[in-house]
Amino acid sequence: MVDSERKEHKMSRPTEVTRDPRTTDTALAGLPQDLDQGVLRAAFGAFPTGVVAVAARVDNQVVGIAASSFTSVSLDPPLVSFAISTTSRTWPALRRADHLGVTVLADHHDRVARQLAGPADTRFANLDTTTDDNGAVTLPDGVAWFDTTIHHQVEAGDHTIVLLRLHAVAHVEHKRPLVFHRSGFGLHRPT
Numbered sequence: 001m002v003d004s005e006r007k008e009h010k011m012s013r014p015t016e017v018t019r020d021p022r023t024t025d026t027a028l029a030g031l032p033q034d035l036d037q038g039v040l041r042a043a044f045g046a047f048p049t050g051v052v053a054v055a056a057r058v059d060n061q062v063v064g065i066a067a068s069s070f071t072s073v074s075l076d077p078p079l080v081s082f083a084i085s086t087t088s089r090t091w092p093a094l095r096r097a098d099h100l101g102v103t104v105l106a107d108h109h110d111r112v113a114r115q116l117a118g119p120a121d122t123r124f125a126n127l128d129t130t131t132d133d134n135g136a137v138t139l140p141d142g143v144a145w146f147d148t149t150i151h152h153q154v155e156a157g158d159h160t161i162v163l164l165r166l167h168a169v170a171h172v173e174h175k176r177p178l179v180f181h182r183s184g185f186g187l188h189r190p191t
């Protein structure tokens, strides 16, 4: 390739992708029109997150889910968000709650996280929970806690982004959070 061609090639692809020359798995899998869901899932999983329990007492039953899509959003007003699948069978009940409790799970909560994503009728079986006066449910041995109400919901493809307004927060310094990465718990190092 002559210099002028190389220059033109660079100009037509202003965004360069850094690839690890030892592997091919960092290659861009496709342009937006042919993104494969498996590839998308794997790429999303490269981004490590924490895991929260979102839970409340509704009609005298504790309902909730595990969610890794939690993130802080705004200090003023105080907002956090998570994304819930439009196919969720729990959300129609959970969104009726006056207040929703959000617990940032601790590193020993890996089984708890799986349980909170499992069959709805046993999700809270044998779990230590606290229900406040407004019905928000939290797990006392977490890392941080938020008392919230639904501020706004935004349709976003196959998920709904739920913005939660904060009414009370607490956290502890001496515990480590549960990390979700590449479909597993803990940070997965390349082998």
Ligand SMILES: Cc1cc2nc3c(=O)[nH]c(=O)nc-3n(C[C@H](O)[C@H](O)[C@H](O)COP(=O)(O)O)c2cc1C
Binding pocket: 051, 065, 066, 067, 068, 069, 070, 082, 083, 084, 085, 087, 088, 089, 090, 091, 113, 114, 116, 117, 118, 120, 180
């Ligand atoms: C670690 C982990 C993180 C999860 N994060 C989310 C999430 O952010 N959003 C979501 O809709 N479901 C998430 N799920 C799945 C839900 O916990 C739950 O299994 C799902 O909503 C189906 O149950 P439902 O039909 O009762 O809602 C996650 C599951 C696990 C194990």
